[in-house]
Amino acid sequence: MLLAIDCGNTNTVFSIWDGEKFLCTLRTSTHHARTADAYFTWYSTLINHYGIKADITDVIISSTVPRVVFNLRVFADRFFGCRPLVVGKPECKLPVAPRVDEGTQPGPDRLANAVAAFDRHGGNVVVVDFGTATNFDVVAEDGAYVGGVIAPGVNLSLEALHSGAAALPHVDISQPEKVIGTNTVGCIQSGVFWGYTGLIEGIIARVKAEYGSPMKVVGTGGLAPLFEQGDHLFDTIEDDLTMHGLTVIHDYNKEQGA
Ligand SMILES: Nc1ncnc2c1ncn2[C@@H]1O[C@H](COP(=O)(O)OP(=O)(O)OP(=O)(O)O)[C@@H](O)[C@H]1O
Ligand SMILES: CC(C)(CO)[C@@H](O)C(=O)NCCC(=O)O
């Protein structure tokens, strides 16, 4: 069985893939100092809690935080006796090479999103991924990741308002009743919710115009469903997109004899 690890700047997600379905998904915050033993303590506690019988033989890692990879490698080696595939490293092959400026290292989560979008929809897709950043990943007709857009994430923007303005409280994202807020929290929610809705609509329209062929829009990440409630933004929402990409990249490397 495959353990797929998607390590973002905020959260780290482990999913167990049995070849047909994900048996479980475990989430913890990302800390570069977490040791291999600490990962295993957390992992085995939850696996036992859910009564999951998982015989892990392979591990694949996407990490947007380079420093955590060392301890995750030790974790894979010590507890599962395997050498993990790390997306973005030369030994981890992609079905189609990215086409970006020389010297650019696209985020491994974006590469996984592109592979997953191609596998599920064919090319000509733009993925909108709501994580620490809100990133748009453009997938060409042949499945290549060809770049996109990186905007500050929703929670980062809310945090920035709170930390930069003394009178502004911390506010959780939600869709406000009205656009014209009549209290401070309502004003902030409106700014961020409707501001992001406009950002997403505007960027998708410009990406489509520049790309020139019809494109499918796939939303992913924790906040995609919330934004879809405000306006129709996406053709589909797929919360397991990055994880699916990791399983496809793993299968591809197995076929190549890795
Ligand atoms: N209505 C909501 N308000 C606030 N947070 C939400 C809401 N719905 C989902 N979330 C959060 O979204 C997060 C899941 O997002 P996702 O895994 O896509 O990105 P992330 O973990 O925030 O970022 P990264 O992947 O960059 O670490 C969860 O932490 C979840 O708490
Ligand atoms: C944009 C983020 C932070 C989104 O997780 C990540 O994909 C990343 O760190 N990317 C590196 C730069 C790039 O993708 O061009």
Ligand SMILES: [K+]
């Ligand atoms: K993510």
